[in-house]
Amino acid sequence: xxxxxxxxxxxxxxxxxxxxxxxxxxxxxxxxxxxxxxxxxxxxxxxxxxxxxxxxxxxxxxxxxxxxxxxxxxxxxxxxxxxxxxxxxxxxxxxxxxxxxxxxxxxxxxxxxxxxxx
Amino acid sequence: xxxxxxxxxxxxxxxxxxxxxxxxxxxxxxxxxxxxxxxxxxxxxxxxxxxxxxxxxxxxxxxxxxxxxxxxxxxxxxxxxxxxxxxxxxxxxxxxxxxxxxxxxxxxxxxxxxxxxxxxxxxxxxxxxxxxxxxxxxxxxxxxxxxxxxxxxxxxxxxxxxxxxxxxxxxxxxxxxxxxxxxxxxxxxxxxxxxxxxxxxxxxxxxxxxxxxxxxxxxxxxxxxxxxxxxxxxxxxxxxxxxxxxxxxxxxxxxxxxxxxxxxxxxxxxxxxxxxxxxxxxxxxxxxxxxxxxxxxxxxxxxxxxxxxxxxxxxxxxxxxxxxxxxxxxxxxxxxxxxxxxxxxxxxxxxxxxxxxxxxxxxxx
Numbered sequence: 001x002x003x004x005x006x007x008x009x010x011x012x013x014x015x016x017x018x019x020x021x022x023x024x025x026x027x028x029x030x031x032x033x034x035x036x037x038x039x040x041x042x043x044x045x046x047x048x049x050x051x052x053x054x055x056x057x058x059x060x061x062x063x064x065x066x067x068x069x070x071x072x073x074x075x076x077x078x079x080x081x082x083x084x085x086x087x088x089x090x091x092x093x094x095x096x097x098x099x100x101x102x103x104x105x106x107x108x109x110x111x112x113x114x115x116x117x118x
Numbered sequence: 119x120x121x122x123x124x125x126x127x128x129x130x131x132x133x134x135x136x137x138x139x140x141x142x143x144x145x146x147x148x149x150x151x152x153x154x155x156x157x158x159x160x161x162x163x164x165x166x167x168x169x170x171x172x173x174x175x176x177x178x179x180x181x182x183x184x185x186x187x188x189x190x191x192x193x194x195x196x197x198x199x200x201x202x203x204x205x206x207x208x209x210x211x212x213x214x215x216x217x218x219x220x221x222x223x224x225x226x227x228x229x230x231x232x233x234x235x236x237x238x239x240x241x242x243x244x245x246x247x248x249x250x251x252x253x254x255x256x257x258x259x260x261x262x263x264x265x266x267x268x269x270x271x272x273x274x275x276x277x278x279x280x281x282x283x284x285x286x287x288x289x290x291x292x293x294x295x296x297x298x299x300x301x302x303x304x305x306x307x308x309x310x311x312x313x314x315x316x317x318x319x320x321x322x323x324x325x326x327x328x329x330x331x332x333x334x335x336x337x338x339x340x341x342x343x344x345x346x347x348x349x350x351x352x353x354x355x356x357x358x359x360x361x362x363x364x365x366x367x368x369x370x371x372x373x374x375x376x377x378x379x380x381x382x383x384x385x386x387x388x389x390x391x392x393x394x395x396x397x398x399x400x401x402x403x404x405x406x407x408x409x410x411x412x413x414x415x416x417x418x419x420x421x422x423x424x425x426x427x428x429x430x431x432x433x434x435x436x437x438x439x440x441x442x443x444x445x446x447x448x449x450x451x452x453x454x455x456x457x458x459x460x461x462x463x464x465x466x467x468x469x470x471x472x473x474x475x476x477x478x479x480x481x482x483x
Binding site: 018019021022023024063064065066068070 | 266267268269270271272285288294297298301312320321324348351361362376380381392393394395398399400
C-alpha cells in the first residue's frame with residue numbers, strides 16, 4: 001500500500017502504450033507537481049484493482065489492433081504497482097489515471113523500440 | 119466489378135444471341151461480361167507471365183446453361199456510421215448500400231474500400247463476404263477524439279480521424295480497410311490467437327490481404343505494387359512513406375520523433391517483447407516479407423499465385439496457435455495441393471520462407 005502519510009514521497013507514473021494498427025510505441029511519464037495533485041493521484045491509485053488487472057477486459061483476439069497500456073507506479077524509485085490494461089478495459093479510474101499522466105507529461109517521450117532491426 | 123459465376127464464354131454466347139431470342143438473359147449477360155473484365159484482365163496478365171500455372175477455376179453454376187436462371191453474383195451490403203468523435207458505437211448511420219454519398223470523405227472512403235475488399239475476396243477467391251455467408255459489412259468513422267487508430271471489434275471496423283500531427287484519418291488507405299476486414303475473415307476461419315507468433319501471423323495475413331485489396335483495385339502486378347501498408351496515413355510532418363513495408367520491413371519510416379520502423383525482416387531479428395500482445399505488429403514483418411518475396415518472385419498478379427496459397431492456408435487446416443514454422447509448412451502444403459509439388463509457385467513459397475529464416479534452405483524444394 002502507498003503510505004499517504006509519507007511526508008514527501010517521490011511518486012512517478014509511467015504509461016507505455018503499444019499496439020494499435022500502427023504498432024507504434026509511446027510512453028508518458030509524470031509526477032504530481034503539487035501537494036494537492038499528489039493527494040489526488042494517491043487517492044486515484046488506491047482505487048485501482050491492481051491485483052486483478054482489469055478482469056472486464058474483452059479478449060484481445062476479439063479486438064485486434066487495439067492499444068495495450070502498461071502502467072507502472074514508482075514510489076521513491078521502487079516499483080509499487082504494475083498492470084497491463086487492454087484498451088477495451090481502460091475505463092473508470094484506469095482511464096482517469098492514464099489521461100492524467102498524459103496531460104501532465106509536457107511532451108510525450110517515444111520509448112525506444114525493442115529490437116530495432118539494424 | 120463483381121465476378122459472375124457464369125463462365126465468360128457462356129455469357130458471350132448468351133449476349134450474342136441477341137435481344138430477339140432472349141432479351142433479359144442477353145442484357146444480364148452483357149452486364150456480367152462488363153463487370154468481369156478486371157478478373158479476365160488479371161488472368162491474361164497472369165498467363166502472360168513467365169510463370170504459368172493452373173488458374174483456379176471459377177465456380178460455375180449448375181443452372182448456367184439456362185439463360186433465364188442466370189444467378190447473380192453475391193453483392194456487398196455496406197453500412198457506414200458516424201460516431202461524431204464520440205466512443206459510442208455504432209453511431210449515426212450516414213451511408214447505406216446503393217444510397218447517396220454524404221459530404222464526408224471518411225465515410226465515402228470507408229464505403230468504397232469496403233467494396234474493394236469485398237471484390238477481392240469475391241472475385242479472386244470466390245468468398246462471399248468475410249464469413250462466406252454474405253455478412254453485412256459495417257464501419258464506423260470519426261471514432262473518438264484525435265483517435266490515432268483503426269480496429270476490428272468482432273462486428274465492425276472502427277476508424278479514428280488521427281490527431282493531425284502524426285496521423286491523418288485512417289480511412290485514407292485502402293490497405294488499412296482491407297487489413298481490418300481481414301481480421302474478420304481470420305476470426306471466421308483459422309481463428310489465430312492474437313498473441314506471440316500466431317498473433318503476428320494474424321496481423322500478417324491482414325497486411326497480406328490489405329495489400330492485395332489495393333493491388334486488385336489498382337490492377338497492379340507484384341512488380342508494380344508498393345508493398346506498403348498504410349501509405350498516406352502519416353502527415354507531411356513525418357519522415358516516412360507508410361507504417362510498414364512488406365518487401366523491406368524496417369524501412370517504412372525513420373523519423374526524429376517516431377524513431378525508426380522497428381519491424382524485423384527475418385528470424386535472426388525476431389523481437390521478444392511483452393508489449394503489443396507479444397510484438398504482433400513487429401514480428402508480422404517476417405511473414406509479410408515471405409509473402410512479398412514469393413509474390414515478386416512469381417510475378418504477375420499476386421492474388422492469383424501466393425495470395426491464393428495464403429488464402430487456402432488460412433481457410434484450410436491450421437492450428438489457432440500456429441507458429442511461423444507451422445504456417446510456413448501449411449503454405450507449402452496448400453501450394454502443393456493447388457499448383458503441384460514441382461510448380462514454380464511451391465518452389466517460390468518454400469524459398470521465400472527459407473529466405474526469412476523460417477524454413478530451412480534445403481526444404482525449399
